Amino acid sequence: MTTEENIWKLLEEVPDPEIPVLSIIDLGVVRTVKVHDSGVLIEITSTYSGCPATDVFIADIKSKLAENNIEGVEVKMKFSPAWTTDWLTENGKKKLKEYGIAPPVNEPDKSILFAKPFVVPCPKCNSKSTKMLSQFGSTACKSLYQCNECSEPFDYFKCLK
Amino acid sequence: MNDALISYCLRIGDSTLVLGQRLAEWCSKGPMLEEDIALTNMSLDLFGQSRMLYSYVAELIGDGETEDTLAFQRNEREFFNFLISERPNGHFGETIVRSFFVDAFNFHFYTKLKESKNEVLSAFAEKSLKEVIYHLRHTSQWVIRLGDGTEESKEKVQGSIDSLWPYTEDMFDMSDGDRQLVEEGIAIDLDSIKADWKKTIDDVLAKAKLTLPENAYMHKGSRKGLHSEFLGHLLCEMQYIQRSYPNSEW
Numbered sequence: 001m002t003t004e005e006n007i008w009k010l011l012e013e014v015p016d017p018e019i020p021v022l023s024i025i026d027l028g029v030v031r032t033v034k035v036h037d038s039g040v041l042i043e044i045t046s047t048y049s050g051c052p053a054t055d056v057f058i059a060d061i062k063s064k065l066a067e068n069n070i071e072g073v074e075v076k077m078k079f080s081p082a083w084t085t086d087w088l089t090e091n092g093k094k095k096l097k098e099y100g101i102a103p104p105v106n107e108p109d110k111s112i113l114f115a116k117p118f119v120v121p122c123p124k125c126n127s128k129s130t131k132m133l134s135q136f137g138s139t140a141c142k143s144l145y146q147c148n149e150c151s152e153p154f155d156y157f158k159c160l161k
Numbered sequence: 162m163n164d165a166l167i168s169y170c171l172r173i174g175d176s177t178l179v180l181g182q183r184l185a186e187w188c189s190k191g192p193m194l195e196e197d198i199a200l201t202n203m204s205l206d207l208f209g210q211s212r213m214l215y216s217y218v219a220e221l222i223g224d225g226e227t228e229d230t231l232a233f234q235r236n237e238r239e240f241f242n243f244l245i246s247e248r249p250n251g252h253f254g255e256t257i258v259r260s261f262f263v264d265a266f267n268f269h270f271y272t273k274l275k276e277s278k279n280e281v282l283s284a285f286a287e288k289s290l291k292e293v294i295y296h297l298r299h300t301s302q303w304v305i306r307l308g309d310g311t312e313e314s315k316e317k318v319q320g321s322i323d324s325l326w327p328y329t330e331d332m333f334d335m336s337d338g339d340r341q342l343v344e345e346g347i348a349i350d351l352d353s354i355k356a357d358w359k360k361t362i363d364d365v366l367a368k369a370k371l372t373l374p375e376n377a378y379m380h381k382g383s384r385k386g387l388h389s390e391f392l393g394h395l396l397c398e399m400q401y402i403q404r405s406y407p408n409s410e411w
Contacts, residue, residue, distance in 0.1 A: 049288055050209025079213060080284030082291060113301055113365070134195035135299055136202040144195070160291055 002070050004033045007040060014064050017056040018139050021099040024057055028087025031078050039072020040065070045083045047160070048140035085160045096157055097123045102145065104159040120156050122147035132156075165338030166279070167221050168241065169348055171231075172339075172384065173285075174214030175242035176332075178232060179392070180263055181207030182399050183250055192253050199299060203260070206292040210285070217281045233403035237393050238386040245328035247392045254307050254314065255321040261300040262325060265361040266332050267293045269354040278346040301365045308369025315370070322366070323374045330379035339384075 011030055016022045024030055024044070032043040042061060046054040058075045065073045085104040088096075093103035102123045119128045127149035134144040142155045184204035191197025215228040245263060250256045271293060274286035307318040333351040335343075342348030366373065382388070402409065 046209070048206060048209060048292060049213055050205035050207070052205075079288055080280070082284070082288040113298065113368075134199060135295065136195070136199035138198070140202055140205055158295075 002035055002040065004035050007033045007035070007042075007065065007070065010064055010068055010070075011042075011061065014057070014060045017053050017060070019096070019099070019101065021095045022092050024061070026089050026092030026095060028089065028092070029057065029083065039074060040070060042073065042075045043078040044075060045078050047083050051140050053139075083160070085157065088157075100124065100154060101142070102154055102156040104157050107159045107161075120145055122150060122152065123154055124152045125150040163221055165336075165342055166347065167218050168336065168338055169342055170214045170218045170221075170282070172241040174211040174218065174231075175240045176246050176263070177207040177214075178211040179240070179242040179395065180246040180260070181205075181211065182395060183246065183248075184256070184260070186250055187256065196253070200256070203296050203299070206289075206296070210289045210292070213281075213285050213288070217285075229403070233400045234407075237388050237396060240388065240392065240396075241383060241386055242388075242392070243328070244331045244380055244383045244389055245325060247389060247395055248325060248328060249391055251321065252317060254303075254318040255325070257300050257303045257307065258318060258321040258325055260296065261304050261365070262329050262362070263332070264293055264297040264300050265358055265365075266329075266354075268297050268361070269357045270349060270351070273349045273354060277349070282347065297361075304365055304371070305369040308366070308371040318369075319371050322371055323377075326374050327377045327380050331381045331383050334381050334384040336384050 008025070008030075011033070012023045012025045014024045016024060016027050019027075027047065029044050029047065030042065031045055032041070034041040044054075044057055044061070054077075061075050062073055088104065096103045100123050102120050105118060105120055107118050117132075120130050120132075121128050122130050122145075125147060127147055129148040130145050131148060132143060133146050133153065137144040137155055141157055141160070143158050144153065145156045146153045181204045184200045184207065187197060187200040188204075189197065191200055211232070212228055215231045218231060219226040219228055243263065245259060248255075248259055268290070271286040271290040275283050275290065277283045277286065304318065307314040309315070333355055335348075335351055339348050340350075343350045362373070380389075
């Protein structure tokens with residue numbers, strides 16, 4: 001018997017293709033799971049609208065459920081409400097840090113120009129003395145930082161609200 | 162009613178697609194690694210924004226239309242992208258100024274479009290606005306850095322402002338269909354964002370010690386599908402595979 005609870009559990013085993021330490025549940029992109037008479041409807045959202053991982057999410061969800069003999073799976077995109085880093089689970093933030101990516105911090109100042117700098121602690125040595133190298137990083141969701149103490153460059157998972 | 166809506170969505174989606182394609186031309190040619198990545202990151206966001214609207218338009222048209230047929234199988238006259246989005250990249254400063262004018266427009270436009278009565282458009286605007294804030298911050302900072310930089314950077318970027326400014330009015334052009342959609346609470350009256358857009362431009366240029374040209378002749382036509390000579394060349398490259406091997410799939 002396929003239950004929604006059961007599917008949520010299975011989806012925890014589907015990794016983000018770009019940050020494999022996170023599951024799509026940790027990332028907060030799965031919005032609804034509905035079991036109905038003729039199959040399953042899953043609604044997901046993308047983190048950034050052009051994120052190439054989105055198509056992979058859809059394929060991986062389908063194959064994970066197919067492996068578990070769950071048929072009639074439809075995966076739909078849902079754009080509203082828009083994804084925010086608030087939907088990253090606490091567990092997800094912890095895993096990010098262990099993986100070497102600084103999790104999003106609350107950026108108080110969203111002004112376009114000369115926003116006040118905020119502290120992004122180094123995920124390696126926890127120093128609060130770090131600097132931004134580039135606002136855009138290796139994927140749409142990250143910026144590039146460097147630690148002033150241990151000199152290690154690191155990714156920062158940008159705050160998106 | 163659908164025709165007006167389809168055209169309105171294409172106006173927005175074509176502009177993000179064509180600007181995204183221009184930014185993608187920088188891939189592996191950026192002036193430094195960080196900027197290469199930044200320009201292509203912004204490009205990716207813009208492609209994503211186009212996809213959201215194209216998939217909606219494909220649904221509205223039906224009849225086998227897809228995101229891909231819309232992007233790869235239409236001709237110049239069927240594109241409604243802003244004239245400024247098709248301007249060639251030029252030097253790095255020129256690319257930045259072009260994006261800066263458009264980002265500032267999109268920032269104010271999406272802020273209003275979030276209130277659209279059309280759910281797809283409001284969801285699109287809500288999502289895209291978050292991305293555009295990063296873009297506008299990035300391009301504004303570069304305009305200031307280049308304008309208030311060396312003698313050479315200032316001269317170059319001022320030249321870009323002078324040559325691109327005449328294509329900005331075109332972004333605010335509206336069709337009769339657009340005005341009808343404004344009445345229905347779906348589209349945004351672009352006259353209502355013009356003052357805010359201009360203020361954003363003025364504030365940044367003041368900090369950059371740059372000026373806008375006076376009494377410039379303003380080019381228009383893209384709302385009707387009339388383009389400059391550059392769009393055809395861009396489409397040639399972008400559509401090459403689909404034109405050579407129609408309907409091929411990955």
